[in-house]
Amino acid sequence: EVTESSVGFTAGIQSNQITPQGGRVAYELVYTNDGRGYNETSGVFKAPKSGLYLFIIAGLNQVSKGFLFDLYRNENYMISSYTSSVIDRENSANPTVVRLVTGDRVYVKARFRSSVTGTQGDVYATFTGILVGQLEPEASAVGFTAGFISEKTIPPRGRVAYEQTFTNEGRGYNATSGVFTAPKGGLYLFIIAALNQVNKPFLFDLYRNEDFMITLFGGQAARTSSANGISLRLIKGDRVYVQTRFAASGVFGSPKDVYTTFTGILVGTSDYRDGNVGFTAGFKNHQIIRAGGRVAYDQVFTNDGNGYNAISGVFTAPKAGLYLFFISELNQPNKLFLFDLYHNDDYMISSFGSRPTGHVSAANDVVLRLERGDTVYVGSRVLSSVFGTEIDVYATFTGVLVGI
Incomplete structure (x- = not known):
């Protein structure tokens, strides 16, 4: 109900x-x-x-x-x-x-x-x-979005300081340094998105403190958009930020063209750890998934509530509630992927990427009301090839409980 x-x-x-x-x-x-x-x-x-x-x-x-x-x-x-x-x-x-x-x-x-x-x-x-913040209505919300409202070129290994702060409840994001510092412990969801300048690629890495988490890549020809997300358990004072990796990264923007963003929200506080449910799993190696196969993301970053099974690739809801799911992928060069997200055995949404030369990224999301024991998983509709290494995590599957 x-x-x-x-x-x-x-x-x-x-x-x-x-x-x-x-x-x-x-x-x-x-x-x-x-x-x-x-x-x-x-x-x-x-x-x-x-x-x-x-x-x-x-x-x-x-x-x-x-x-x-x-x-x-x-x-x-x-x-x-x-x-x-x-x-x-x-x-x-x-x-x-x-x-x-x-x-x-x-x-x-x-x-x-x-x-x-x-x-x-x-x-x-x-x-x-x-x-946001439906799990602890008495607590103050924490959430931010920052982005670019002009074209920017970020130098190699430079921290990305998003120039325009749209929302900053909890005052965790610092626009000068580009760093979000957790004002309280809890389960957080972060999403990064970008659009490249023409013929200028970008390669962004998201870090928690000094630890690499996920990657965002786009732009080998004209403009290419990309997004990726992750749920992370933070303690007060933990830092989350975005950094470029190698050659300078070029992103597009204007006051009426905001595509490159950095977003974070507090899903549930540490005082509610037993009640928090959230996971992110991904790939740290190249994967080929057969047509009709279930996608078992083997690298688990977060699994509050222990709902995600890395062997089967299935999330089983440990409690009833309102959940947000987010999927993201990057193809292997000159290959494709077509992933479908299922609630129990019912089709929900898809994510598709294909390019005759080079890489292309894709992402999609859905909010679902689940009963305890409901399952959510990703299946491959065709023979799908996704890219990944220890320092290139593009293919991710994220789910968080956002309401009861």
């Missing part, structure tokens, strides 16, 4: 859709709508209560076409998601954290005529929103 305090939704597009320039995007397939804030007819989420919210938009273009989606709060622009390819389809995803008051509206608009891929068995274009 949905509790009065739960607020969270995911809606998707399950048909090839063209949205006219300036048109609002109406995601017609509603997976979850706790709090009843999302209206599938208008495509608008109306906040049923005040609080700190996380939103994620994702999509996959139609072949030889593109899309440029902008996320708005009321009439104010926040972030964008863009991709365009003349040879194939490419994915894009971007998150943001924002404080809303009751009645605020959040929606997606197409800046130009935009074409996204979708069928009943191929849902790549999604719109997700959750109220």
Whole structure:
């Protein structure tokens, strides 16, 4: 039974859709709508209560076409998601954290005529929103999003200091250093996203203190978008930041083109450790997964609640509640992947990447209400090849309990 305090939704597009320039995007397939804030007819989420919210938009273009989606709060622009390819389809995803008051509206608009891929068995274009901090309503929320509003070139092994701070509740993010310092212990979710400058790649690594966690890569030709996420248990004072690896990384941005972002939210405090549920698993080596095979991510970074099984690749919900799941991948050169996420044995969403030369990344997410014992896992629809090494973690599977 949905509790009065739960607020969270995911809606998707399950048909090839063209949205006219300036048109609002109406995601017609509603997976979850706790709090009843999302209206599938208008495509608008109306906040049923005040609080700190996380939103994620994702999509996959139609072949030889593109899309440029902008996320708005009321009439104010926040972030964008863009991709365009003349040879194939490419994915894009971007998150943001924002404080809303009751009645605020959040929606997606197409800046130009935009074409996204979708069928009943191929849902790549999604719109997700959750109220942050639902597990401890008496505690103060912690969440931030920072991004670039201009084109930037970051030197090799340079820390990425995102110049524009959009939200910084808990005051954990330092815009000068680019470092988030945990103001309290607990389970956190971090998502990084970027869009390269034309013909300039980027390679970003996310660190906890001095320890490498995950990677983000994009940009071998024109502009390429990428996103990756991880849940981490932090103690007060732990530092999380993004750093470039080798050659200078070039990212695109302007005041109306915010694609490169760094987002973090506190999911549950350490005082609620027994009640926290969250995991991230990934690959630290190249993988080839057979068609119809389940994807067993063998490197477990976090597993609060012990719901994820690295041998089977299956997450089994240790308690009922509202969960957010996020998947991300990078192909091996000149190969492809097509991953589907399942709730029990029911298809939910997909993530696809293919490029005749080089690498391409993809990410997608969904909010689901689970009962205790429900299973969530990723399957490979075709013979899929994903990239990974000890210091190149692109393929990840993340899930966190965000509400009861």
